[in-house]
Amino acid sequence: MPFEDYRAYLDAVEGIGELKLVRGADTKSDIGPITEITAWSPEHPLILFDDIAGYPAGWRIAAHSFDSYQRMRLIHGFPDGLRGRALTLWWKEKLDNYVPVPPRMVDSGPVLDVVQTGDEVDLTQFPAPLWHADDGGPYLATGGASILRDPDTGRLNVGCYRGMLYDRNTLGHHLAGGHNGQVIRDKYFERGQNCPVVISLGNDPAFTLAGAENVGFGTSELEYGGFLRGAPFELVEGPHTGLPMPATAEVVLEGEILHPDHEDKRLEGPWGEGAGYYASAFAQPPVRVHACYRRHDPIVLGEPTLRFRNRGAAGGFAQTARRWHLLERxxxxxxxxxxxxxxxxxxxxxxxxxxxxxxxxxxxxxxxxxxxxxxxxxxxxxxxxxxxxxxxxxxxxxxxxxxxxxxxxxxxxxxxxxxxxxxxxxxxxxxxxxxxxxxxxxxxxxxxxxxxxFSHSDIPEQLRAQTAEKWADKLGPLITAPKPA
Ligand SMILES: Cc1cc2nc3c(=O)[nH]c(=O)nc-3n(C[C@H](O)[C@H](O)[C@H](O)COP(=O)(O)O)c2cc1C
Missing domain, CATH: 3.40.1670.10 (UbiD C-terminal domain-like)
Incomplete structure (x- = not known):
């Protein structure tokens, strides 16, 4: 079922009883730890932080958007009860019959409710938690997705890349080596240019999930996300970069990743990685934000990597299905x-x-x-x-x-x-x-x-069944249990 935006998704999550509202938490000492310890339980609720200390009421952070079987059902629409192999096969068959759903350009959308440009841009207005105690600083971008355009082909690429908050208009952005985003960024750098980027901080769940999937160089996550969503994304053109941005997003930042000859790299990290260790801080080209578009009461997605995150019974099926689909291809x-x-x-x-x-x-x-x-x-x-x-x-x-x-x-x-x-x-x-x-x-x-x-020494099924029948009265459940598969 296509969700109009993240808010429509939140309503649906509340409707299935999986929304937990937490008021009064602090970005420095509460939100990170609460997010971490609640992630350990299976099928934990989506946590919506509101009345965050020091920030206006209604400026929220949503954590654990994708961490339960029923929430993944809301997004993917698989039949209740499918698990393991059957669930993976169900999504693989969808991928086998993939039809791109191209996005539609529109003139406006709620993301343009508030527009701030130049000196008006102030990233510190958004709640940005210290997600893990020894992170190098607060991280603003952890659950949204970024759009870049390949300068060779003009094709658009979406990826989820974390963003560390440096100051009013500068972010770190971690484009890991080998991800398409890094390759595209460096193509601009090879030309001596900055790399235009738009960074969404909160959006329809299909946008983040498409950005998080490795769909292959040149395949559009915008089209794949439309397929996943069951309806085209609506996009508005960013005036500073010409890049499209989701019209129904909560917050979008528009700017450039700065060429190291134009501005020095800055340390990004340390960051508590999903593998369970802090990776050291590395010098990365920063992002200069030229414009900020947002709703009046924005919701920022928070999906920090966590060692023991339990994504529930559906966890991981989409990537496994994609590997299976590609192997067959x-x-x-x-x-x-x-x-x-x-x-x-x-x-x-x-x-x-x-x-x-x-x-x-x-x-x-x-x-x-x-x-x-x-x-x-x-x-x-x-x-x-x-x-x-x-x-x-x-x-x-x-x-x-x-x-x-x-x-x-x-x-x-x-x-x-x-x-x-x-x-x-x-x-x-x-x-x-x-x-x-x-x-x-x-x-x-x-x-x-x-x-x-080496013929198999396990009891043959026929003998097991005969024995079970003959000795049922004496041994009952001890032998009637089926042989372990
Ligand atoms: C919540 C979340 C955070 C992520 N953070 C990063 C990140 O900081 N850097 C990165 O390169 N990949 C990160 N990833 C993984 C990429 O988004 C993913 O591999 C994606 O397919 C990369 O896209 P690309 O190959 O088009 O660049 C993250 C994924 C998720 C779901």
């Missing part, structure tokens, strides 16, 4: 299932020839829908990749590590995980790291011998 035969299981991406494969499973793994390791998985596990098609016990059984019994573990080196990664990122690599901003493919498939070359040498 490779034209490679035999892909039976794709799942995220703990730290592993697991792919189940029906092998048809020697080298088949690793060929699929090599394709997945290109980093479909974001960075390559650090650990990729290949399993045969008798293993449900959604069942961790079976995946672990395959790893334990079908892998000779000396032959079936393949290490990749210097693969695309980021700064947030300390593993493998030596101090020397950090200095030169080399965020590459190793990867591992665990080929837990029965080796294809053994296909004529494996079953003879």
């Amino acid at each position: 490779s034209g490679l035969e035999g892909i039976r299932g794709v799942a995220q299981s703990g730290p592993y991406l697991v792919i189940s494969v029906k092998q048809h020839y020697s080298g088949h499973a690793l060929r699929i793994a090599d394709y997945a390791m290109a980093g479909l829908a974001d960075r390559p998985p650090r650990y990729l596990v290949l399993v045969d098609d008798d293993i449900d990749p959604y069942n961790p016990a079976l995946v672990n059984w395959a790893i334990s019994t079908r892998v000779d590590p000396a032959a079936q573990v393949h290490i990749g080196r210097d693969r695309w990664c980021n700064v947030v995980n300390p593993a493998g990122l030596t101090p020397a690599k950090r200095v030169i901003e080399d965020y590459t790291i190793g990867t591992m493919i665990i080929d837990a498939c029965k080796p294809f070359r053994w296909r004529f011998d494996w079953e003879k040498m």
